[in-house]
Amino acid sequence: MSWILDIFRRRALYNDLSEEIRGHLEERTEQIMREGMSHKEAEQAARRAFGNRTVLEERSREVWQWPTLESIWADVRYAIRQFKNSPGFSVTVILSLTLGLGANTTIFTFVNALLLRPPAVQDGGRLVEVLRHDAQASGIEAYSNLSYPGYADLRDHNRSLSGFAAFDGDGRTVSWSHNGQGEMVYGQLVSSNFFSVLGVEPALGRFFQPDEDKGGSSAPTVVISHSFWQRRFGGDRAVLGRVLTLNGAGYTVVGVTPASFNGVIIGFRHDFWTTLAMTPILIHDRDRMGSDTSSWLFGVGRLKPGVSKNEAQADLTVLTRNEHSSDRHAAVMDATAFPLQLMPGPVRGYVAAFTGMLMAAVGLVLLIACANAANLVLARATTRHRELAVRSALGATRFRIIRQALTESLILSMMGGAGGLLIAWWSIPALLRLTPATIPVSIEAPLDWRVFAFTFVASLLSGIVFGVLPALRSARRDLVPALKDGRQLAGPRRSRLRGSLVVAQITVCLVLLISAGLCVRSLINARSIDPGFSTHDIAVAQLNPGGLGYTEAQDRQFYQLLLERVRALPGVSSASLSDYLPLGTSRTVHDVQIDRVNPPPGQDFIPVQVAYVAPDFFRTMGVPLLNGRDYLPQDAEPKSGKVIINQAMASHYWPGQNPIGQHFKDHQQTVEIVGVAKTGKYRTLSEDPLDFMYLPLGPQPQEFLVVRTGAGEDAALREIRKVIQNLDPNVVPMEMETISQYMALPLFAARTTGVLLAVFGSVALLLATIGLSGIVSYSVTQRTNEIGVRMALGADRLDVVRLILKQGMRLTGIGLVLGLALSFAATRVLAGLLYGIKPGDPLTFAGVSVFLGLVAFISCYLPARRAASIDPMRSLRAE
Amino acid sequence: MTNSNARDLFPGALELMILESLRRQPAHGYALVQHIQQRSNNLLQVEEGSLYPALQRLLKAKLVKAEWGVSSTNRRVRTYEITAAGIRHLEQEISSFERMFEGIALVLNPAKSPAN
Numbered sequence: 001m002s003w004i005l006d007i008f009r010r011r012a013l014y015n016d017l018s019e020e021i022r023g024h025l026e027e028r029t030e031q032i033m034r035e036g037m038s039h040k041e042a043e044q045a046a047r048r049a050f051g052n053r054t055v056l057e058e059r060s061r062e063v064w065q066w067p068t069l070e071s072i073w074a075d076v077r078y079a080i081r082q083f084k085n086s087p088g089f090s091v092t093v094i095l096s097l098t099l100g101l102g103a104n105t106t107i108f109t110f111v112n113a114l115l116l117r118p119p120a121v122q123d124g125g126r127l128v129e130v131l132r133h134d135a136q137a138s139g140i141e142a143y144s145n146l147s148y149p150g151y152a153d154l155r156d157h158n159r160s161l162s163g164f165a166a167f168d169g170d171g172r173t174v175s176w177s178h179n180g181q182g183e184m185v186y187g188q189l190v191s192s193n194f195f196s197v198l199g200v201e202p203a204l205g206r207f208f209q210p211d212e213d214k215g216g217s218s219a220p221t222v223v224i225s226h227s228f229w230q231r232r233f234g235g236d237r238a239v240l241g242r243v244l245t246l247n248g249a250g251y252t253v254v255g256v257t258p259a260s261f262n263g264v265i266i267g268f269r270h271d272f273w274t275t276l277a278m279t280p281i282l283i284h285d286r287d288r289m290g291s292d293t294s295s296w297l298f299g300v301g302r303l304k305p306g307v308s309k310n311e312a313q314a315d316l317t318v319l320t321r322n323e324h325s326s327d328r329h330a331a332v333m334d335a336t337a338f339p340l341q342l343m344p345g346p347v348r349g350y351v352a353a354f355t356g357m358l359m360a361a362v363g364l365v366l367l368i369a370c371a372n373a374a375n376l377v378l379a380r381a382t383t384r385h386r387e388l389a390v391r392s393a394l395g396a397t398r399f400r401i402i403r404q405a406l407t408e409s410l411i412l413s414m415m416g417g418a419g420g421l422l423i424a425w426w427s428i429p430a431l432l433r434l435t436p437a438t439i440p441v442s443i444e445a446p447l448d449w450r451v452f453a454f455t456f457v458a459s460l461l462s463g464i465v466f467g468v469l470p471a472l473r474s475a476r477r478d479l480v481p482a483l484k485d486g487r488q489l490a491g492p493r494r495s496r497l498r499g500s501l502v503v504a505q506i507t508v509c510l511v512l513l514i515s516a517g518l519c520v521r522s523l524i525n526a527r528s529i530d531p532g533f534s535t536h537d538i539a540v541a542q543l544n545p546g547g548l549g550y551t552e553a554q555d556r557q558f559y560q561l562l563l564e565r566v567r568a569l570p571g572v573s574s575a576s577l578s579d580y581l582p583l584g585t586s587r588t589v590h591d592v593q594i595d596r597v598n599p600p601p602g603q604d605f606i607p608v609q610v611a612y613v614a615p616d617f618f619r620t621m622g623v624p625l626l627n628g629r630d631y632l633p634q635d636a637e638p639k640s641g642k643v644i645i646n647q648a649m650a651s652h653y654w655p656g657q658n659p660i661g662q663h664f665k666d667h668q669q670t671v672e673i674v675g676v677a678k679t680g681k682y683r684t685l686s687e688d689p690l691d692f693m694y695l696p697l698g699p700q701p702q703e704f705l706v707v708r709t710g711a712g713e714d715a716a717l718r719e720i721r722k723v724i725q726n727l728d729p730n731v732v733p734m735e736m737e738t739i740s741q742y743m744a745l746p747l748f749a750a751r752t753t754g755v756l757l758a759v760f761g762s763v764a765l766l767l768a769t770i771g772l773s774g775i776v777s778y779s780v781t782q783r784t785n786e787i788g789v790r791m792a793l794g795a796d797r798l799d800v801v802r803l804i805l806k807q808g809m810r811l812t813g814i815g816l817v818l819g820l821a822l823s824f825a826a827t828r829v830l831a832g833l834l835y836g837i838k839p840g841d842p843l844t845f846a847g848v849s850v851f852l853g854l855v856a857f858i859s860c861y862l863p864a865r866r867a868a869s870i871d872p873m874r875s876l877r878a879e
Numbered sequence: 880m881t882n883s884n885a886r887d888l889f890p891g892a893l894e895l896m897i898l899e900s901l902r903r904q905p906a907h908g909y910a911l912v913q914h915i916q917q918r919s920n921n922l923l924q925v926e927e928g929s930l931y932p933a934l935q936r937l938l939k940a941k942l943v944k945a946e947w948g949v950s951s952t953n954r955r956v957r958t959y960e961i962t963a964a965g966i967r968h969l970e971q972e973i974s975s976f977e978r979m980f981e982g983i984a985l986v987l988n989p990a991k992s993p994a995n
Contacts, residue, residue, distance in 0.1 A: 016947075020908055020957045021931060027909045027954065028927070049927050056928035063935035 010064055017060055025050060055395040075407040082408060089380050090412065092770065093373045097416025097462060099763045100369030102423025103362040105455045106431070107756075109424055111355045112454075113266075113445035119342050120260040122199025127340035128309055130154065130164075130299030130316060132333050143336070143346040145169050145295040148276065148288070150320070151191075154299065154335070157319050160312035161301035163197035165190065166276065169298050171268040172283060175548060175732040177245040182730040185228070185271040187246070188263060189282065192275045195223070195257075197302050198264065204229075205240045205255030212275045220278055222251040226259040228271040246272070248548045248730070249281045264300065266342040267443060284549055300340060313337040357829055358756060361515065364508045365760050365767070366462060369416075371501045371508075372771045374466035377409060378498055379778045381474050388474050402471045409467025410460065417459030421447065424455075434752055469497070499811050502768075502775050506815025507822060509761075509768040510852055514823040516754075516761030517844045518830055518837060523754040525836035526747055532680015533582060534622025538739035539716050540581065541705040543724070545731045555699045558727060562705065563614075565723045571710040576620045577703045580611035582682050583746040590693075593665040594653050608649065609682055609690060610666075612697040618644075618677060620708045628660045628675030635674075635696040642696060644675035649691040666695070685746055686835050705733075713738040765855065773859035776808045780867040791872040800868040801861070808860030816849050893933045894942075895976065898961060898969040901943060907956035908934065934959065942968050 025046050032042035047053070065071070083090040118124050132150070134142045146154070146166065155164040168189035175182040192208035200207075207223055222244060224233075233239045243250040251274060263270045276297075280286045288294050303312055316335035338345025381388075388401060396404075428445050545558050559577060566575045580588070591605030599606045615631045618624070626647055635642045643666065650659040650673075662673050679689045697703070709716035717736055724731055744751070780787075787800055795803075827839040837844070900906065900914050911934075912927050937943045942965035950956040961969070 016945075016957060017931065017935070021928070023907075023954065023956060024909045024912075024927070027952075051926040051928035053928060056931055059932040060935040063932060063939050 013064055014061055017057065021050075021053065021057060025053075052395055058395075072403075072407065075404050076411060078404065079408040079411050083411075086380065089376055093376050093412045094415045094419060096369040096372040096376075096767055096770065097413055097459075098419030098423060099767065100362075100366035101413075101417050101420030101455060101458055101462065102427070103365050103420075103760055103763060104359075104458055105417075105420045105424040105451060106427050107355065107358045107362045108454045108458075109428055109445050109447060109451050110431075111359065112448065112450050113443055114343055114351050114355060115341070115348065116450055117342060117444075117448070119198075119264040119340060120200070120258070120262070121264065121340070124340055126303045127198070128161075128301050128303060128312060128337040129340045129345055130301055130335055130337050131344075131346065132295070132320060133336040135334055140346050140350065146297040146299050147292050147294055148297060149290070149292055151297050151299055154316055154319055155191075158301070158312075158315055160304055160307045160315040162304045163193055164299060164301040165194040165197040166297040166299050167191070167194060167264070168276070168279075169265075169296055171270070173544075173732075173734045174246050174282065175248075175544075175730050177248070177730045180729060181725075182728075182732040184732040184734065185246070186269045187222070187272040187274060187282070188268065188270055189276050189279055190273050192277075194273070194300070197300060199302075200257065200261050202255040203258040204237060205253070207255050208275050212277060220249060220251040220274065220281065221254045222246070222272045222274045223255045223257060224253055224272045225257050225262065225270045227262075229256045244272070246274075247282055247284070251278075262444070264340060264342065265298070265344065298344070301337070309337050309339065358753075360829075361512060361757060361760050364512055365764050366458070368505050368508050368764050368767045368771070370462050370466040371505045372767050372774075373409070373412065373462075374469060375498055375501050375771055375774060377405075377466065377470040378473070378501075379774065381405075381470050382782075385474070401474060405471035405474050406464070406467050409471070410463040413459045413463030413466070416462070417455050420459070421452070421455055424451070431752075431756075434748075434755065473497075498775050498778075502771055502811045503815040503818065505768040505771045506812055506852070506856065507819040509764045510816060510819025510849065511823045511826050512757070512764045513761045513848045513852060514819075514845060515827055515830060516757035517848045518827055518834060518839065518841060519754040519757045521841070521844060522834040522837045523747075523751060526685050529681065529685045529835065531582065531685065531743075532623060532678055533739075535739055535743055537709055537713060538621065539707045539709055539713050539720060540735065540737055540739060540742055541707075541717075541720060541724070541733040542702070542735040543705060543731060543733055544702045545728065548728070548730055552699050558731075559699070559703065561727055562723065565727070566705070566707055566720055569716065569719050569723070571712065571716060573708045573710070574616050574620045575705065575707040576616040577614040577697055577705055578611055578617050579697060579700050579703055580613075581704050581706075581742065582611075582680055583685070583743070590666055592693075595664070597653050606691075609692050611692070611694050612700065613694045614697045617694070617706065620706045622708075623680060624678045626676045626678055627658075628673070630675060631694075631696050636698055639669075640696065641669060641671045642674045643671040644677055644694040645673055646677050646679045646690075646692040648679040648689040649693060650676050652691055666693075671695075765852070768852075769855055769859045772808060772812065772856055773863060775811075776804060776860045777863040777866070779807060780804060780863050783867075784870060787867055787870050788872040788874075791870065797868040800870075801864045804864035804867045805857075805860050808864075809857065812853060812856040812860070816853060819852075820845060820849060891972070893929065894937060895969065895972050897930070897933060897937065897959075898942065898965055898972075901959055901961040902966060902969060905958050905960040907950060907958045909956070910950075911959070937965070940968075941965075 025043075028046035028049060029039070029042045032045050033039060037045065050056075062071075121127060130146070132144045132146060134144070136142075148166075151164075151166045155166075158164060172187045172189065174185050174187050176185045177183075190208075192210055192212040195202075195207040202223070203226055205223075208221065212221060224239070224244075229235060229239060233242075239253050239256070242253050244253060245251075251272075257273075274282060276289065279289050288296065301312065303309065313334075313336060316337065320333055320335040336345075338348075341348065343351055391401060391404075392398075425447060428447075432443065432445065543562075545555060550558065563575050563577070566572060588610050589607045590610045592608045593599075593605060597606065613631070614636070615633055618630055625644075627650075628644070631642065631644070634640065643664075645659065653659075653664075654662055659673050659676055663670050664673075665671075677694065679692070681687060682690050682692055705720070707716060707720060717738065721733065721736060724733060787803075790803075791800065823845065824840055831839045896915050897911060900911055900918075906914065908930055912930055934943070934945075937959075938945060941962060943959045943961055945957050945959050948956060948958050950958075
């Protein structure tokens with residue numbers, strides 16, 4: 001460990017060296033003097049013969065150091081000293097970068113959470129997600145899940161997978177009855193080989209036995225998640241063997257998953273897993289397991305050694321096609337395999353496009369921040385040129401000076417990166433709160449090593465991007481004038497470079513602001529779109545007593561009592577039931593035949609979307625009935641044959657006629673139109689008017705309770721919850737929310753994009769303003785003399801203001817023109833997210849440009865006014 | 880500038896000459912420079928100062944050792960002495976240097992090369 005000793009001996013070593021060299025020079029001088037020179041001449045000659053003493057001494061010292069490491073450390077210390085000398089500069093650069101890197105880190109954290117984080121399984125690279133794909137359809141609709149018989153067929157006959165598991169694509173919300181109360185918990189149905197195919201080991205107990213899938217013999221079992229175990233059982237090992245009552249049936253806890261495992265599909269919170277064989281008991285759906293047409297399972301296969309994903313896909317496709325050979329759609333259904341990721345394969349592309357757009361936006365913000373930093377560093381370099389000249393004169397090489405400059409910018413960018421991580425750490429929980437509160441999604445967005453690596457690389461790159469140009473520039477200079485008078489004139493090249501940086505900032509800023517402007521306006525538009533129902537004073541609850549195994553009669557009685565009691569609550573003016581809420585995620589379409597009306601080409605029927613509603617639904621939801629009447633209780637009797645259609649459907653098929661009393665065929669049943677409701681929005685807010693019909697609601701296991709309340713929906717929600725609890729404590733409302741909370745979902749994508757772009761746009765604006773006013777103020781400082789001379793020669797204050805403004809506004813003008821051109825191209829990307837506004841909306845383009853121009857004008861005007869107040873005498877005297 | 884010419888020495892040549900000089904007799908820095916310049920008939924113009932980084936490298940590698948003493952001219956000087964490791968290193972280097980020189984000579988004078 002001699003190097004440790006070396007460190008302590010170093011000072012002595014250095015002293016020895018200096019003394020030795022001094023001795024050497026003395027001896028040489030004496031010798032030369034003996035040859036007859038004067039002392040002074042001899043001294044100079046000796047030094048010439050010796051070479052550059054400083055450099056040689058330094059190089060000798062370096063022998064004892066870890067040269068790169070230690071000189072870098074020296075650079076770092078020097079840089080920090082420099083920052084302390086000019087805290088204003090350092091803080092501005094660091095803050096600029098913090099904003100830029102913070103935005104990037106935040107968005108990347110979401111990209112990481114949604115697309116990059118792998119599921120916590122063993123050797124995940126060999127796992128594939130298997131779905132069916134309709135080769136004739138396109139887009140996301142072409143993919144469908146597997147049915148149970150379809151899955152079983154692939155599992156038993158494939159030759160490419162060493163194990164093939166399946167899981168229910170929907171999370172199941174289940175009522176857990178304990179202590180006489182119901183609690184909502186989330187579970188997933190999985191094949192019994194699910195955990196073994198994934199290669200997950202239990203933290204406690206065991207996972208499912210192979211035969212538990214077959215059902216029948218063995219008692220129902222569940223595996224619970226680590227977090228559920230900790231949360232509800234305090235991590236008690238005695239949980240094994242306990243029986244949980246889920247949706248009315250008992251399940252024995254056999255195992256606990258490891259803490260890292262939270263399923264293999266994003267967004268669900270998992271409290272427990274049970275086997276597919278439990279489907280009829282857990283969700284009271286007896287037909288599902290045997291049905292060929294229920295598509296509800298994701299397949300997860302582990303590739304056999306040496307088999308590629310594509311080979312497996314081919315193998316499974318052959319099986320899928322055989323399975324459907326009797327089917328009309330036979331040849332077109334393929335199997336498709338994706339690498340197993342938390343985000344299902346078919347939607348990855350869409351998520352990537354959306355997050356990619358956000359990444360592009362924050363990338364632009366970072367570019368602006370870098371331009372700002374570069375500008376500040378360049379400005380400071382001009383005040384430091386004397387220091388640099390002295391360093392070069394003392395023997396610093398070009399490389400050494402560039403390295404020093406880069407070290408400084410890297411330190412700044414790393415501090416910006418650290419700040420960025422802080423911003424992300426603070427803003428991510430805030431952003432997660434933007435997700436609709438009532439949906440049981442749990443997106444984990446941790447700051448893991450990928451995020452740290454990303455931020456590190458982004459900081460490094462930013463440091464290089466904004467540091468390299470000023471660094472190269474600082475090394476390329478003529479020493480003599482710099483040393484002589486210590487002042488340098490603002491050369492045209494330097495200011496041209498800084499000017500183009502400002503132009504770039506304005507350009508990028510305009511692109512961001514226009515995009516943000518479009519999104520915000522579209523959000524305002526979307527809010528003002530009439531969805532066709534009232535968006536306030538309504539409370540909504542989704543109930544599923546059928547999940548507890550209610551019979552039809554019990555169902556009917558439950559809902560009847562529920563409606564009676566809810567209607568009696570204070571402030572409630574009406575209440576009703578339906579199987580559907582507009583703008584929700586589910587959709588039912590019926591085949592309809594209308595006399596004298598031809599179905600769309602290639603189809604035998606007219607498809608019409610349908611909802612089942614109870615009496616009073618229209619009044620409660622605030623959907624106006626334009627014609628006819630509402631349902632009466634007796635309409636719900638089977639074979640009553642009444643229907644209410646919307647205005648769009650009425651004018652479509654009975655133009656110019658009174659639709660009331662007309663008949664048409666819904667499936668095989670003839671129905672009579674008794675009412676016409678106003679057309680609303682059913683699938684998306686941006687859709688064109690759709691045909692829609694309402695049928696009378698019979699007893700259904702799962703229904704929405706809608707309640708018209710006065711003001712104070714929240715108080716009403718609490719009262720409604722009490723009513724439900726009194727009726728049956730084990731019925732847990734799956735969703736209870738006000739209608740405005742419900743509306744958060746359809747507006748989610750637009751709202752998030754709007755909020756984020758507005759934030760990024762403001763940051764960009766702030767940065768660009770700092771950049772512009774920075775360069776203008778700087779040029780005022782540089783041109784103090786010139787201004788003084790001009791004023792002495794008779795220029796008045798207005799001339800000076802004009803002079804300075806001209807410079808700043810010229811840059812702004814160029815930036816705006818470039819920015820407009822770029823925006824026309826860039827905003828095309830947004831088209832799909834915009835409601836009621838075109839990507840090239842002239843009003844937004846013009847408005848934002850004028851706004852940015854005004855802000856730029858103000859940020860130039862302030863320094864210009866300062867220039868105008870220069871006292872010519874003082875500035876000339878300073879010369 | 881002169882110091883770029885001095886670099887014409889191949890890497891390690893200066894160290895080799897220092898070690899060889901020290902094998903003959905221990906010396907301090909100034910004496911070493913004198914010795915090398917005289918021995919090379921002033922053909923090698925070594926920049927005097929460049930001796931010191933080389934000496935530090937040799938010290939660090941423990942090929943020489945140094946001690947403060949008093950010179951013949953009654954001057955406080957730091958005298959360097961070659962170590963046993965230094966002698967071994969020097970011999971290896973000389974033989975490899977000779978082989979290299981032989982190789983270069985053969986390439987430059989192909990006529991004299993043995994059987995080909």
